[in-house]
Amino acid sequence: MKLRFYPLWIFIIVAALWHPVLNLFGGEILYEDDFTNLDPSWGTPGDILSVKDRKLVLKPALNTTQSVLNQSNVFGDADIEVEVNLSAGDPVVAGGLIFWAKDYTNFYCLCLNANGFFKISHFVIDRWLNPVGWTASDAINKGIGQVNKLRVVTKLRQATAYINDKQVITINGQPPQGGGCVGVSGGSAQESQNTWQFANLRVIATASAAASSPASSPSRPSRQIVLRLHGSNTIGNELAPALCEDFLKYQGAISVQRKPGSKEDEVDIEGILPGESANPVTIEIQSHGSSTAFEDLASGRCDLGMSSRKIKQDEASRCASAGLGNLSSPACENVLGLDGIAVLVPKNNPASGLAKEQLADIFSGKISDWSQVGGPPGPIYLYAPDEKSGTFDTFRTIILGSRSISPRASRFENSAKLSDAIAADSNAIGFAGNSFVRNCKVLAILDASGKPQLPTTFAVSDGEYPLSRRLYLYAPEGTQNEWAHKFVDFARPKMEVFSWWTSGGEAAALNALFENYEKQYPGVGIINATVAGGSGTGARPVLQTRLAVNNPPDTWQSHPGWELLGQYVRPGYCEAITELYQSAGWEKAFPKALVNLVSQNGNAYAVLTGVHHGNVLWYNKKLLEKNGIKVGENMTFDEFFAICEKLKSIGIPAIGVGDSGIWASSQLFENTLLGVVGPQGWVDLFTGKMSWDDPKVKQAMTYFAKMRDYINPDHAKLTWDQAVKELMDGKVAFNSMGDWADGEFIKAHLKENVDFGWVNHPGTGGAFLIVADGFTLAKGAPHKEAAIAWLKSIGSKEAQEAFNTLKGSIPARTDVDKSQFDRYHQWSMGEFAKDKLLPSCVHGEAAPEAFQKALNDAVSAFVIDRNVDNFANALVLEAKKVGPIPAGRLEFGSQTIELVNPAVPPDAPAGYADDVHGAAKLNIIFHFRSGSTQLDNRAQADLNHLVDLLHNSTYQGRKILLFGFSDNYGGNRRNLRISKGRAQAVAAQLQSRGLVPALVTGYGKALPIAPNESEEGREQNRRVEVWLRSGQ
Template identity: 65%
Template sequence: MKPKFYPFYVSALVALLLLPSILSALADEILYEDNFSNLDPSWGTPGERLSANEGKLTLKPAPNTTQSILNQSNVFEDADIRVEVVVPAGDANVPGGLIFWAKDHSNFYCLCINAAGYFKISRYVTDRWLQPVGWVENEAINKGIGQVNKLRVVTKGRQATAYINDKQVTTFNGQAPQGGGCVGVSGGSPENVQNTWQFAKLQVIALPGTSASSPAPTAQPSPPTVDPQRSPSPPQQPVGRVALRLHGSNTIGKELVPALCEEFLKYEGATSVERKPRQKENETDVEAVLPSESAEPLTFEVQAHGSKTAFEDLATGKCDIGMASRQITSDEAGQCALAGLGDMFSPACEIVLGLDGIAVFVNKSNPINELTKQQIADIFSGRTTDWSQVGGNPGPINLYAGDDKSGTFDTFKSLVLNSRPLSPRALRFENSAKLSDEVAADANGIGFAGMAFVRGNKALAVSEAGAGALLPTPFTVATTHYPLSRRLFLYIPANPKNEWTQKFVGFVLSELGGPSKLTPTGFFARKFVESALTKLEVFSWWTSGSEVAALNALFDNYKKLYPGVGVINATVAGGGGSAARPILQTRLAVGNPPDTWQSHPGWELLSQYVEPNYCEPVTDLYQSAGWDKIIPKPLIEMLTKDGKTYAVLTGVHHGNVLWYNKKLLDQNGIKVGEKITFDEFFAACDKLKAAGISALGVGDSGIWASAQLFENTLLGVVGPEGWTDLFSGKMKWDDPKVKQAMQYFAKMQDYLNPDHASLTWDQAVEEVMRGKVAFTSMGDWADGEFIKAGMKEQEDFGWVNHPGTDGSFIIVADGFTLAKGAPHKDATSAWLKSIGSKEAQEAFNPLKGSIPARTDVDKSKFDSYHQWSMKEFASDKLLPSCVHGEAAPPAFQEALNEAITSFMRDKNTDKLATALVQAAGKAGPAAVGMLDFEGQTIKVENPDVPPRAPRQYVKEVSGAAKLSLYFHFRAGTSQLDDNALGELNRLVELLANPTYQRRALLLLGFSDSAGRAGKNIALSKERAKAVADQLQMRGITPSLVNGFGKEMPLASNNTAEGREKNRRVEVWLR
């Protein structure tokens, strides 16, 4: 199910994060309770899916979502938290329960149960669910729909103890929020069904001062040993015969080998291939039907419990292939020989799968960037216990390590710890992915695992005595220069009895090996492995019926072009992105971005995401694909800053459209022509109102829909010139024309559907379809809903420009970004290239209601509405939307929503005008136009050397070629600017090309004219050295590093912009 969050009262949440108000009390005192006689505002806004009455809080999550809400008005440290829960209706297998240790909507724990008799402890971190305690059946649970269960969690420090119906069911260690956390409740619905959840008697009680938990319950069984799993009910064991068994290393077996099994079975001609996680963690079945073998499915069994188990299971006949991230020991080889498997050190038995590096990583917020092997050994042996001892911020060092069966741990002991024991304070994990996720959630954490498991953390550069620090990269591992490089192995019997063994090994070596895939050192084709494992994360708020269909069309096109890449569809429900944006902003702020996310061009994209350096330019895509010639320049300008373009558009919506139920209007004698005036519109509304029909439908449970109605009405009065004047500051928000628009908007409130406050935008469109409402003023995403419902154009429904807006086109464009530091950058670039293609835009836009951003599409593939909209786009004045973040800064957009919310209550036009005047004054005038773009592809050039160039400079660049990129620096320092990381990555990618690997790399630094000549020379050399240090950490050593001070400026030193350009390092190849 897709998690769905409702970040109510965001201002209160921000205040809590900045200034936590911790409740303290005497032991056993009730710190907080809610009898749910009504809905306290701290829980959110009442509606169809959230309500409180008669002592119960009721949640009704939408199908295929999980609804989690927090009480954000109180924060608790150690406490005893209790609630009663019941599922009066719905699916018994779906989980819900009590939220605790909640930092915010992006980080919390939940004691979950289902009506089938199972419980688990879940943790939601930013964008994914983790399972500290997996599903366990427990007799304490009252099974069945309608049965009440009492949930209780006692927290003390990092420990939490869970009780169900007064019986202790588990105790575990977790990550309690610093300064305390909120409480809340959660409930889910399965696909196609809506569950009802009810909660009662919520209490938070202070703990006794001398006890870590509440008084002992009547029964206290030992905490059970549990195995996390992915689904809300225990999966069934496979029914197919097991054809091949692969046991051992978690590094290899967690993702790589299952992916290889899938590819192998497809290669063998499988008609269906499915990966099925087992109930036990780190065990997976890859099931397939091979018509050449049998009509019944066969299974490849993968158990990834550590390298040690590879040799144990080989010797006892429990597996066919052993997976290991270290070489077999003599004792282990002896046991296998006794079992008749042959010489496990021989080439017939020991297959080198490739090279890997053990990455040592920390939380991204940790300022430490590198450590020596000696420092790492001191940390993990317990000799060093505080980050300040290695140059970091003061704080305890929390250790995370693999368990004793892990080959990664064995290698780490050999390469780092030597004879020292691991500190007993270390938390141990069998699952490398879980280990990594725990470090990502712990600001003081440090762990180690294979390179593929760095995930949301920061890998450290590692150094040995007398050598520079190196990051674990394909460069450094392939050359074995990285100190923690290692080989990965498969082990098989000398004479395998299972015919699948040799077939699979041969396939794997052909996929990962061979002259085209191996370097001389045997480094395997990492890009193949990454493509097999990649799960591209696409973040959006497209969850209505037509939006889902359109998004799936983009996914289908992408998967067709790039079949080796999976997609994580990270959608968050909420029209206009009202719920998604706060979650996205939190992820970006903590350095955990999705690969790509939905954004509107203009102010939203450029100020919220480009300005803070959250995304990278994609200008090269526009040039290489020729999009700059087939996408209208005004659209590209809305995506562009400082000559760089930052998103790829999927389509362009027409924001100012008035939709109507044609049959309903015909029944009431109302005709709509090619355009409509305000007088004609209000006359039609009066006629409908007299007939007892709601004339105008709005779904403003998210206020943006009413704000859009106001936006369209405002344009209808002030016109396109007035629109531009408003958002450039020439026209004031209390201008008589603006007030006239406000009066029209106030008059429209008399015709609204009575349930508008509880509906979403698509539900309001549905009321138009059903004939309950006649009109709705909405962007043409509404067209997608009409078409998906099977309604016919100009027969069931019609459209016209909103009153007064004929000749104007409010642009509401949708695009996707490339995240700075995208976890899967290559896959993301491929995604962006695919969605900009002609095929994708022709598939997506008819379903979404928008028109393609490209002008070269086959118009015959589009219906009447789309062809009308295309003509309007070509002839109308194009204007950016304020409501959707294109025309004004976020601060003004937020102020507009607040002002409209207030206006919906009091209908006071003077108050509305005053609020917008004040907001515009704070935000400042907004420039609608943007600069054009320039290319970003690195080029190898042979420029003429300036005649006044220093003699040494001329000598050093003689015979060299210059690269078309610069590294820039902050004034007076050798600190690289915010764009440097992207430039470094691009340079490293270029130098990976065999064409350039044997050429000498030259780095030449320069300064502006500020300061003395001697200081500038020294500073320019320091800047060149700073770039050299960064490249050396990535396995690349420059041949020459020098500096020339203020010589050869690129621009005038009389301006700040010119001085910024002159503070640079040039890159040459000889």
């Protein structure tokens, strides 16, 4: 065992002897490369990186920035220069010289472009920061093919940049402890691949390096320590220092800097507070393992404890005996963030993943050779954190259980050294916090079904990754250290949720989401950033301003469809969350139609909290009954206006409107328009098949004008919820509003069908105008992990049930417990299942923002002049500007024919090829319960959509073919009988709707579309497919 370490120790001794030599002589060349060939320290040659004509050639992929580091050579203060040439590509895109590089997660870059601009960027973890923004400089040789010499001279925390020997900027930064490496960087445009050439790289020792010999270092002055953080190496390595630096700056400190402590894994953060003292204040960070957090808290050696695991009972008892209070309480235990423990191997290891049981066998010593887990023969060498480590405690709890780790394992306090040792040993395996991957390869952990899980941000944040954990900061109860109070408040994550839910019912529903989140993820603070204004009229402009200046909230409310995709996804403000849908299994829980509405190019960008019914006419039941008026299950416009006229004759405003924000009047018009043109007319309007000056549209405008004769006189000064309050108070009879109004009734404890009732807006029976709400993940979210956890929580059954029972909407999920919902919700769920689903224009789903605004403006003008021609012409003009809108945004359930003739599989049963010849398959499949010919709950809406499609003139005359299939449970004869029965069940439903299929047959368990080994696969195989063939 010891023999394996001899080469490593020799390397350390040589490095220790060599490193001081490099620092002794200012002006000595430390490293140079004329690129006659590609030094292996730069990487492997290929399409992206190569050497040609004594130049390092870098060709980044489209729309990416490629950074390449020479990590084999590490320097302290140095004079670094390289010649840079953009020989081909887009002159706007930057490239340059990397310096102060700790590794690929932390480095600085002096960049320029061929248009004459430069900047200095600081790359940290996964984002670019800009200490120096784009600056024009006449020192730059402009143009494609022009060579520029970049030079950076570093001295302690200062870096001075030169371009073509002209000094352009000096910055203060954060050089890596122990020295950094150099590298180059270059980018390509979205539609143009750039070619970057680098030549004559040279690194020279500076005079300050000679002065930095350890032997001549002055003694360290005494420190004014204001705060002491001890414990976890995972937290103390980078997270705590970064937080402390930002914290001191937030307190107004200047000259904030890191200084190495007296021991390894110790660092001080210093800063000067102007006006208080000329001497710096210091925050002490010691990172010797999570258990030391509680040892040092109990003994009084630190003020705050950092731990990558929860406090143990014996540790809590010891701290309580020391007078620190109950550290397990929410007041003392603070969540800093989420993290995953990565299983690491060297990059040349062919393994891709291991099961938890295999990991347990490996680290307990039961498995000792790689051939036992499918690898090439060779001993397995184990690496692990030491006994003080919270990372080890978590791994032991989740993976090892009651087993002990093998005594053959090499143990480390420092996670970075552990990772580097694994990378250098071809037979190694180990584990460390996710931030210590460095030069290792990460293995996936296989779940019970064999699905691999990697410690991605999504998998860690939503808890799907088995070795997910939380990082904690423990503060003693009643501490007298004000710095500790301030730091905990500063460091505790405060996820910002941005919305416009401010009315009584809305606020109650939003609080239900917050409570569910805090129950699942205690210790994470929430900033409830609400901006008043119905339908987001006040919030969206504020949000757009924040997004434009790169100051996003972590997550914000959005309507799906055009609002989400056009205003937020296309400009790049949102991050895709498809991985969350996959890991949480939401493909089965959320209807595909709704998922499509938040998706673009196959990626989902929001989680829907609920679905509102937009075209509901609410009424005060007691008021109508008092005046002898009854409302049936549906209402025509004639019936509605007759009631309005009767109420007007006795001095009662029939219709309540609160249009201090014009959107409420626009909604009244939208519902009226749908009631006149019908579902197909609605689609035709937005796809350009019907003009906005069509007689039907003008009829709707005339009806809308007539409604203005019956509205409340104070409408202009009321908000939407105040108008609903007038309905509740009996001041008006009706209010045409989405069922967020029901949230107000619930909040006021009104009784259904006693105090209030509802019906579809006149003429809109059979149509469901969707107004859905969802939340996004901001690109560059300040608290990304917390935001992902928020999205997972609001998509859960518990949250959807709690939220929608208060909000008035129905859950976006279809697997909720419907018995928890009141009679209105039950009615709306039924309507959603059978009605034609259509998107709202007023709420940003059916049309782009420009048309939505034009509609509001036209309504505002029409309310004043009631000129139908002007109203219609304004919408005609705007529709021409916007152009036709894809029908897929409008017909949620509509299906399209695949314009392909699928190849007949070689194992297809007899007769199948003849049956499908000349036919095309629809993107619609009917599913069934196991062993049954009964359609599942989704079938009713799908049948309605299919009938609508087949009645369309485009598809009339086509022959309908129905093919039934089964899973592989049971014998062939039984499966054939069930598959035919399923096809006949769909045929009976179509026949009852006036459509007679030309062919109805079944193929049993043939042609499965998914593996039958899992229940999910078997469910997909129990199906009926619908095909169409030309009638000629």
